Amino acid sequence: MSTGDSQEEAVDVLQQLGLKEYEAKCFVGLSRMSTGTAKQLSEITDVPRTRIYDAIRVLEAQGLVEVQHSSPQRFRAVPLSEATETLRGQYESRIDRLTDALERTEKVDSSDPSAVQEIWAMTGTEAIANRTHKLVADADEEIVLVIGDNSLLTDKLVSDLNGRADEVDLFIGTATEQLQHRVQEAIPDATTFVSGLEWLREEGTTEDETAIGRLLLVDRSMILVSTLATHTGDEHAIFGGGFQNGLIVISRRLLSQGLIPS
Numbered sequence: 001m002s003t004g005d006s007q008e009e010a011v012d013v014l015q016q017l018g019l020k021e022y023e024a025k026c027f028v029g030l031s032r033m034s035t036g037t038a039k040q041l042s043e044i045t046d047v048p049r050t051r052i053y054d055a056i057r058v059l060e061a062q063g064l065v066e067v068q069h070s071s072p073q074r075f076r077a078v079p080l081s082e083a084t085e086t087l088r089g090q091y092e093s094r095i096d097r098l099t100d101a102l103e104r105t106e107k108v109d110s111s112d113p114s115a116v117q118e119i120w121a122m123t124g125t126e127a128i129a130n131r132t133h134k135l136v137a138d139a140d141e142e143i144v145l146v147i148g149d150n151s152l153l154t155d156k157l158v159s160d161l162n163g164r165a166d167e168v169d170l171f172i173g174t175a176t177e178q179l180q181h182r183v184q185e186a187i188p189d190a191t192t193f194v195s196g197l198e199w200l201r202e203e204g205t206t207e208d209e210t211a212i213g214r215l216l217l218v219d220r221s222m223i224l225v226s227t228l229a230t231h232t233g234d235e236h237a238i239f240g241g242g243f244q245n246g247l248i249v250i251s252r253r254l255l256s257q258g259l260i261p262s
Contacts, residue, residue: 017087018094019058022047026055027064030077037072062086125235128226129156132216135239136160139168139218146173146195146215149228153179158186173215213237 007028014024029045030036038056042049056075059065063086068074077083122128133156136143143164147153161170172187173195174180183192213226213235226237 014087017091020055022051022055023058026052027059027077027083030065030075031080031083033076035068035074035076037074039072041075062090119238119240121236121238123234123236125152125233128214128224128235128237129154131224131237131239132157132214133160135216135218135222135224136164138222139164141167141219142169142171142217144171144173144215144217146212147179147183148175148195148212148214150179150182151233152214153182153186161187161190210236 010028010031011021011024014027015021019027025045025047026041029041029047032044033040036044038049038052041047041052047055056065056067060067064078064083066076066078068076078086122131137160143161145161161172164170170187170190172183172190172192174183174192175195177194180192180194183190210227210229213228214224214237215226216224222239222241224237224239226235228235
């Protein structure tokens, strides 16, 4: 990655963390030099000189920049380790405020008490991994997990599965023997098997096709099934609950047919 690309990425991330464009550009510019004046900073960041001072005031107030009141004024970014800790603290503080605000928000009951089945969709590996974490943590009796791609056997997933309650049985299927060996080493008390579901490891797919990423069945009542785009790695999932749910019924029948050991 070139310096220019790295700068653009840093500016983009800083904006996602709450800085405005000129503020982000000024901080990235100052991080490249020991100290700098408004004129020098404007030259390397393409931020208008008249806007430099406004951006610096904001950065100084957030503890990201120091100002030397000389003539002309000189600026410098705080050390990277300090800056990242400051930004992390601000980000976590916002998350805490958001959580508190949402918890205090009055709930509106829009559920249909007559509905039995639940089918929901979600997108993104991180979000799906978080839902997997919650389902595993809530398991009372049994976890059946089929992993269709090496990338999904993450350290966090291993930690979650190893940290389950002692009374919860764990069965893990894999698409390949190589992945099965990884699982056996990482989670030695799990019952492992190479899945008989051939579509988990379909070869010769095109750009438009997908493969199964993970299949998780918890207590035979909650299920999550995800797919991975074969070229981009984008993950999408559906999950559901309820004993009459069609997904649950299909998965339990797969169990009874021995495609997944019961």
